[in-house]
Amino acid sequence: MDIAFLSSAMVTLLKAVPMTLLLFSLSVFFGGLLALVIVTMRVSGNRILSGFAKGYIFVFRGSPLLIQMFLVFYGLGQFGVIRYSFLWPFLREPVVCAVLSLALCTAGYSAEIFRSGIRAVSPKEIEAARAIGMSGFLLVRRIIAPIAFRHALPAYSTEIVLMMKSTALASLVTVWEVTGVAQRLISQTYRTMEVFLCAALIYLVLNFLILQGMALLEHSLSKHRRAAPPSAVKA
Template sequence: MNLGLMLDAVTVLPSGIALTLTLTVLSLMAGFLLSVPLAFVRAFGRPAFSGAALAYTYVVRGTPMLVQLFLIYYGLGQIEAVRASIFWVVLRDPFWCALLAFSLNSAAHTTEILCRGLQSVPRGVIEAAASLGLKRFQTARLVTFPIAFRISLPAYGNEVVGMIKGSSLASTVTLLEITGMARQMVSTTFAPYEIFIVAGAIYLLLTSIAVKATQFLERRLSTDRRPAQRPRLRWRPPLPGRGITTPLS
């Protein structure tokens, strides 16, 4: 094992962390925004709309993300109508193709995660909200979704970790994130063992931070936390000739 090459990799590969995090965060944000209405459609929508959402999640979750990325990056460029449209300005850039593929993939997984959470919300809670006069949108925004998100948080944490690791596929379309930088170093040093060990350690660090952040958020949103105990009051004895007691804090 060449320790010198590993030290070189430690100094070079972190330059790809910014692109990795950018792809991951933007994909998760776009996927989450798209998945929220889809999850409500899947859980409570009419059969036709729910079936359409199910078809989308079934196809995307059942096919490799690498295939989806290649279909967007290489496949859409083969369609003349796409090349002649205004969308070609975006789709010819590998960054936006990767972001689109990752966002659609994340949206499909997150839709099913939130759908299970929405279906796990007790029916009595929804009925109680309706009895208070809340409209359907208010109930969904103030009652149903917060409870469903808290239920779905552990599974969504796995999606975050999976997207961090899945962002390495961006290297296949010439993007120089962590894996792309590692492949570039390997092509010049012919030492994949040392370099990819360092790359794997960086991914392990990022996923560990994501896991800790998810666990912290779970504790913050947990309803099982015991409230802080208030200090007990000590009582003075009654004053002479008076039936009054006063507390001591």
């Protein structure tokens, strides 16, 4: 095993980690915001809004992310209304296209995860909140959203991890994140195994940190479900 080459390859790949984290954080942030809009439309009770949300979820969950990314990167420029608009300087950038496609895709999955969390909220808790005068946004903020998020968090953490791994597809639209730099390094050295082992180790560490963070968040949100210490019970 060539330790010197592995060290050199790892250093080269680590320089691309900030780009991977940028793609991941932006896509999760904007995808989460869009998912909240979609799930609100989905549970609104309005047939038109609900139908649009169902169609959105069906399209972005039912088609491959790779095709969606190619359509965004190569397809948007085919429309004159976009190519000659103020958006074109942004949409012609590979990073923007990669973030947009990742965000649109994760929004479809996240919306269904959030909807399952909302459905897990007990009607009795909603009735109790209304009985003491809560309604509208206050009801959502104090009762529905916290409970729904706790129920959705385990499934949503899986989606977060999948998004980290999905950033690797951005290399196919010329974004030089970890996988893209790994492919370029392989084309220069022809040492596939060593380079991809280093890349896999980086993704494993990143996903481990994400899962640990999500576990801590879930732990902090579930204090009421943990058994009280014996001293508290006796008191």
